Structure formats: C-alpha cells, structure tokens
Amino acid sequence: MPGQIKISARQIMILTTLFTVGSAILIIPSGMASVAKQDAWIAALVGVGAGLLILYMYSKIASLYPEMTLIGIMETLLGKWLGKAAGLLFFITLFINAPAPVLFYIGNFMTTQMIPETPILAVNILFALIVVLAARLGLEVLVRSAELLFPLFTLLYISFVGLVVSDIKLENVQPVLEAGVGPIWPAALSFCCTVFIPHIIMLMIFPASINRSDQTRKAFFIGSLIGGLMLVVVVTLAILVLGPDLTARNIYPSYALAKKISIGNFLQRIEAIMATMWFISLFFRITLYMHTTVTAIAQIFRLKEDRQLVLPLGMILVIMSIIVYPNVPYQQTYDTKTWVPFSLSIGLLFPLLLLCIHGIRTMWSKKRAESKG
Amino acid sequence: MLSHMVNVLGILLIAAAISLVEVPYMWKKGLKKELWLFSILLFVAVGISCAKALHWLIPTPLDWITAVYRPFSNFLTHIGLIR
Numbered sequence: 390m391p392g393q394i395k396i397s398a399r400q401i402m403i404l405t406t407l408f409t410v411g412s413a414i415l416i417i418p419s420g421m422a423s424v425a426k427q428d429a430w431i432a433a434l435v436g437v438g439a440g441l442l443i444l445y446m447y448s449k450i451a452s453l454y455p456e457m458t459l460i461g462i463m464e465t466l467l468g469k470w471l472g473k474a475a476g477l478l479f480f481i482t483l484f485i486n487a488p489a490p491v492l493f494y495i496g497n498f499m500t501t502q503m504i505p506e507t508p509i510l511a512v513n514i515l516f517a518l519i520v521v522l523a524a525r526l527g528l529e530v531l532v533r534s535a536e537l538l539f540p541l542f543t544l545l546y547i548s549f550v551g552l553v554v555s556d557i558k559l560e561n562v563q564p565v566l567e568a569g570v571g572p573i574w575p576a577a578l579s580f581c582c583t584v585f586i587p588h589i590i591m592l593m594i595f596p597a598s599i600n601r602s603d604q605t606r607k608a609f610f611i612g613s614l615i616g617g618l619m620l621v622v623v624v625t626l627a628i629l630v631l632g633p634d635l636t637a638r639n640i641y642p643s644y645a646l647a648k649k650i651s652i653g654n655f656l657q658r659i660e661a662i663m664a665t666m667w668f669i670s671l672f673f674r675i676t677l678y679m680h681t682t683v684t685a686i687a688q689i690f691r692l693k694e695d696r697q698l699v700l701p702l703g704m705i706l707v708i709m710s711i712i713v714y715p716n717v718p719y720q721q722t723y724d725t726k727t728w729v730p731f732s733l734s735i736g737l738l739f740p741l742l743l744l745c746i747h748g749i750r751t752m753w754s755k756k757r758a759e760s761k762g
Numbered sequence: 763m764l765s766h767m768v769n770v771l772g773i774l775l776i777a778a779a780i781s782l783v784e785v786p787y788m789w790k791k792g793l794k795k796e797l798w799l800f801s802i803l804l805f806v807a808v809g810i811s812c813a814k815a816l817h818w819l820i821p822t823p824l825d826w827i828t829a830v831y832r833p834f835s836n837f838l839t840h841i842g843l844i845r
Contacts, residue, residue, distance in 0.1 A: 424845045482827065485823045485824065485827075486824070486827070571842065572845070574842070574843060575842065575843050575844055575845045578843050578844075579844075686799065690795060690799060691795070692793075692795055692796050692799065693793060693796070694791075694793060694796060697784045697787070697788055697793070697796050697800050698796070698799060698800060698803060700780045700783065700784060701780060701800060701803035701804040701806075701807050702803055702807075704776070704777075704780070704804070704807035704808075704811065705803065705806060705807045705810065708807065708810045708811045708814055709810075711814070712810070712814065712820055712822055712823075713822050713823065713824055714822065714824070715822060719822075723824055723828065725844060725845070726828070726835050726839075726844060727824070727827060727828045727831050727835055729835075729838065729843075729844055730831045730834040730835045730838055730844075731827060731831055733834075734831075734834070
C-alpha cells in the first residue's frame with residue numbers, strides 16, 4: 390500500500406528511464422519517419438522538449454499534494470464520488486489503452502520477427518507471467534530489479550549504438566527541413582504522446598511513496614530526460630542508417646537496425662541479444678502499468694491489501710492483449726488517429742482541469758477567510 | 763467443438779488455480795471487500811476468455827474509444843497535428 394513503500398531518488402530515476410524508453414524504442418521511429426521523413430530526429434528533439442514541459446506540470450501537481458496519489462488528488466478536487474468515478478474511468482480506459490497494447494507489441498514483435506511458428510497467445514502468456522509475478526511482489530522488488538537490470542540495459546544500448554554507428558550515411562538526413570517545419574509538429578506530438586504522457590501514472594507512486602521528495606523531482610526529470618535522449622538517438626540512428634523510407638516501411642526499425650550490425654563479417658546476427666534490451670524496457674513498462682492499476686483500484690475501493698487483485702487482472706491483461714488490436718493496420722491507424730487525442734485528454738487536459746479546480750478552490754477559501762475575518 | 767470445450771476447461775482450471783492461491787488467505791484474514799473485487803475481476807476474466815475460446819465475435823473496446831474521440835481526432839487532423 391502507498392505510504393508504506395519507500396523508494397529512493399536514484400531508484401525512481403532508473404525506473405523512470407526504463408519506463409520512458411519502454412515500448413517506444415520499438416515502435417516510434419517508424420511512425421515518425423513516415424510523417425517527418427528525414428527530419429524525424431528534429432521532431433524527436435522537439436518532442437522531448439514538449440514532454441519535459443508536460444512532466445513539469447505533473448511534478449507541479451505532485452508538489453501541491455505531496456502526501457497523495459493521483460486517486461487521492463482526484464477525490465479531493467472533484468469530490469468523493471465524482472473523484473472515484475473519474476479515477477475508475479481513467480484507469481479502465483488506460484488499462485485497455487496502455488498495458489494490453491504493449492503486451493500485444495511484444496507478442497507481435499516475437500511472432501513476426503523471431504519465432505514466427507509460435508502462436509501469439511503463448512508469447513503473451515509467458516510474458517504476462519513474469520509481469521504478474523513482479524506486480525505481485527510489489528514496487529520495492531520491482532525497483533530493485535530495475536537497479537539490477539539497468540547496467541545490462543545500458544551495456545546493450547551502448548553496444549547497439551556503438552556497433553551501428555559505422556553504417557551511418559549522412560546523405561540520409563539531407564536535405565534538412567525539405568518540407569519546412571510543418572511535418573515536424575505531428576511527428577513531435579506523436580512522440581510526446583507515446584513517450585511522455587503515460588508518465589501521468591507515475592503520480593500514483595511519485596509523491597506518496599518516496600522517502601525524500603526534494604530530490605525526487607530532479608530524479609524524475611533526469612530519468613525522463615535520459616530516456617527521451619536515448620529514444621532521440623535511436624530515431625536518429627534509424628534515419629541515418631536505414632534512411633527515412635526504409636524506416637517508415639519497417640514496423641520495428643530498431644530491430645532492422647540491429648540486424649545491420651556486422652563487424653568484419655564475423656560479429657553479426659546479434660539482433661536477438663539486442664532484443665533483450667526491449668524485453669527489459671517493455672517489462673518495466675507493463676509492470677508499472679499493472680502496479681499502478683492495482684493500487685488505483687485498491688485506493689478507489691479503500692482495500693487493505695491489493696496484491697490479491699494482480700492474478701485476475703493479469704488474466705484480463707492476457708486476453709485483452711489479443712482482443713484490443715484485431716490486426717496490425719488497425720493498430721497503426723489507432724495509434725495515430727485515436728491514441729493521440731485520447732492521451733492528450735487524459736494527460737494534458739485532465740491535469741489542467743485538476744490544476745484549474747485547485748486554483749478556484751484556493752481562491753474561494755481565501756475569499757471566505759477574508760469575508761469571515 | 764471438442765477442442766473448444768478443452769480450451770474452456772483449461773481456462774476454468776486456471777481460474778480455479780488462481781482462486782486456490784488467493785482465496786484461503788483472504789478468507790482467513792476476513793478481507794471481504796478484497797474477496798468481492800477479486801471475484802468480480804476473475805469472473806470478468808473468465809467470461810471474456812471463454813467467449814474468445816468459443817470463437818465468439820468480441821468487438822474491440824478500442825472501437826468505442828475511437829467513436830468517442832472521433833470529433834477531437836477530426837479536429838486535430840483538420841489543424842494538421844495528426845497525419
């Protein structure tokens with residue numbers, strides 16, 4: 390339960406980094422390259438900037454209510470029952486929009502790229518098993534495993550970047566800004582929505598279960614910045630090595646990038662090792678989603694213990710992951726057409742609404758105090 | 763048809779295993795609300811899974827979200843923020 394769990398600033402930084410890199414490292418370069426062509430790397434940088442602004446808003450909300458989680462903030466600001474209803478709606482829609490699709494990505498990635506003869510359900514069940522195991526053990530175990538796996542992740546990432554760098558062709562990014570700045574905005578928006586807006590769920594753990602909140606805001610920002618820059622580098626490399634057309638045509642450009650690694654015709658076909666990187670980051674993304682969903686349900690219904698809900702929720706997760714997207718074209722249209730407005734509404738408009746209500750309430754209580762005094 | 767039944771049986775077995783793991787603890791501790799929520803979630807999970815195992819047509823819930831967000835999405839497309 391929140392309040393009992395305490396994690397340190399360094400742990401929240403590592404967790405935020407892994408959460409930021411999350412599923413985006415697999416899917417984001419393709420969509421961005423199809424919109425912004427060779428300028429996708431500029432769009433990614435713009436996206437990181439806009440994302441940090443959004444994160445500033447989240448940390449502002451967190452600092453206004455340092456003892457509460459997102460559900461607690463909703464209940465204080467919207468009233469008890471409306472807050473509970475809003476929280477429930479928020480987390481139900483988020484559940485079918487975030488963890489289930491991420492599980493679909495990993496299943497789809499495995500069955501299309503690595504083990505094509507295995508049914509997607511088998512991959513999803515196996516992956517969901519470790520997610521459920523981690524979510525059941527709680528946040529402290531999760532952050533410690535993040536600390537353990539982070540060096541491996543960094544090592545893989547650095548070797549990935551280092552080994553791909555030799556294939557760079559600078560012609561691929563030229564001419565810079567061929568179509569003007571117009572296509573940059575949609576690409577940056579999709580980057581921001583996929584990578585940074587889901588950070589709103591960090592408000593479930595961010596202020597309430599941290600032991601020193603002064604350092605955590607910084608750690609939260611640094612973690613997101615590191616993760617965001619990692620993604621910018623991956624997008625840039627995909628454009629530089631594969632070129633904008635090939636990047637847009639691949640579903641998983643970073644995997645295609647890893648296939649390119651060939652040092653002296655000797656060190657090659659190591660893309661499966663590189664895929665470990667994605668498993669790590671996707672694992673932390675899904676597990677954090679699961680953990681926050683379970684704690685949110687527990688807080689909405691005022692439960693004493695929450696880990697009992699993980700197993701049935703895991704079962705729903707597995708079945709939803711094969712229901713949500715009937716096929717890959719549906720996923721691509723959904724991710725561009727509906728995920729962007731959906732995430733804007735829950736991650737930008739909704740927190741803004743909460744901040745407005747907070748402002749009105751403080752003004753009101755001040756006026757009341759003045760009229761009484 | 764038989765294979766469908768086997769699938770449903772497998773889902774029920776998994777649900778039974780999950781209940782065996784979780785229910786005795788909650789029962790002993792008298793966690794009534796937890797038990798209710800656990801049962802509701804498990805019931806939903808078994809329901810959807812069985813429907814899927816029997817090859818019923820299940821609409822994806824994302825269709826509804828798409829329908830709700832269509833005006834907003836069209837607006838963003840109109841001002842050029844979605845391509």
